[in-house]
Amino acid sequence: MDRVSKMVGQVAARLRENPRVTVFTGAGMSAASGVPTFRGGGGLWEGYRIEDVATPEAFERDPELVWRFYDERRQNLLKCRPNEGHGVLAEWSRRYPGFSVLTQNVDGLHEAAGTVNVTRLHGCLWDFACAAGCARSPRRWRNTEVPLAKVPPPCPHCGGMARPDIVWFGEALDPENWAVATGATRCDLFFAIGTSAVVQPAASLINMALRQGAFAVEINPDQTPATAAVDVALGLPVEEALRRIEDEVGRAPGLSHDSSCPSF
Numbered sequence: 001m002d003r004v005s006k007m008v009g010q011v012a013a014r015l016r017e018n019p020r021v022t023v024f025t026g027a028g029m030s031a032a033s034g035v036p037t038f039r040g041g042g043g044l045w046e047g048y049r050i051e052d053v054a055t056p057e058a059f060e061r062d063p064e065l066v067w068r069f070y071d072e073r074r075q076n077l078l079k080c081r082p083n084e085g086h087g088v089l090a091e092w093s094r095r096y097p098g099f100s101v102l103t104q105n106v107d108g109l110h111e112a113a114g115t116v117n118v119t120r121l122h123g124c125l126w127d128f129a130c131a132a133g134c135a136r137s138p139r140r141w142r143n144t145e146v147p148l149a150k151v152p153p154p155c156p157h158c159g160g161m162a163r164p165d166i167v168w169f170g171e172a173l174d175p176e177n178w179a180v181a182t183g184a185t186r187c188d189l190f191f192a193i194g195t196s197a198v199v200q201p202a203a204s205l206i207n208m209a210l211r212q213g214a215f216a217v218e219i220n221p222d223q224t225p226a227t228a229a230v231d232v233a234l235g236l237p238v239e240e241a242l243r244r245i246e247d248e249v250g251r252a253p254g255l256s257h258d259s260s261c262p263s264f
């Protein structure tokens with residue numbers, strides 16, 4: 001049996017014990033759905049790094065540029081569907097008690113796949129907030145207009161500008177979401193999937209889970225700062241890795257492909 005198949009078998013064996021599972025996801029989770037990652041393949045948008053269009057300073061300097069970036073991402077997202085990896089996690093969310101997904105993704109594809117118990121750490125592309133935080137507006141509201149008729153779009157409550165309800169670099173995460181996320185690191189099996197594990201504080205969830213005794217699995221074709229720390233690093237695309245793990249979970253325990261037992 002090759003090394004990867006052994007690792008798949010090891011993870012599947014843990015899943016058969018009906019563990020408490022927490023899955024931490026990043027942009028690679030949705031790569032097979034056609035959602036571009038941030039740091040792969042140059043990672044630039046019109047010559048800008050994500051860090052330069054996703055900050056409060058960038059919004060103050062050039063709100064139209066920032067909104068064009070998000071409008072384009074929303075247009076692209078309309079063409080995207082959850083992939084096989086999202087599907088497996090949706091199934092796990094119904095199967096394993098205490099299961100949760102902590103996602104950095106703003107694409108809503110976990111929810112679209114039917115996953116239960118998703119915490120969105122970085123917000124959602126379909127939610128807006130008042131840029132000035134006007135007293136009449138709710139904390140956030142849904143807007144599905146694609147493409148946006150007006151860029152930047154107005155806050156319907158005060159006539160000022162709306163902003164994407166996304167956590168930008170330099171902004172704090174929602175404290176309630178963060179409390180849920182840190183609580184979920186107390187689990188038996190922790191997966192870090194499709195994340196470069198460089199954006200804090202989200203990336204610190206991996207070490208938090210390890211410190212609390214979770215068995216940690218990374219799924220990413222590339223190495224990350226977390227690779228050396230986790231118990232199993234599966235260097236495969238998530239859609240392939242989760243399908244293989246799920247197939248293995250479904251097999252009768254104790255049987256292996258290279259069994260030397262004669263067949264009946």
Ligand code: OAD
Pocket residue numbers: 025026027028029031032037038039040050051054104105106122166167168169193194195196197198199219220221222224236237238239
């Ligand atoms: P990145 O773009 O930094 O990293 C994506 C990771 O996915 C990389 O490590 C890739 O190797 C990996 N990857 C690519 N295809 C994959 C596949 N098919 N299966 C598994 N892994 C694959 O994205 P994030 O780590 O999510 O913040 O970035 C974190 C945050 O930085 C984002 O939430 C975003 C960004 O700025 C905000 O928008 C607030």
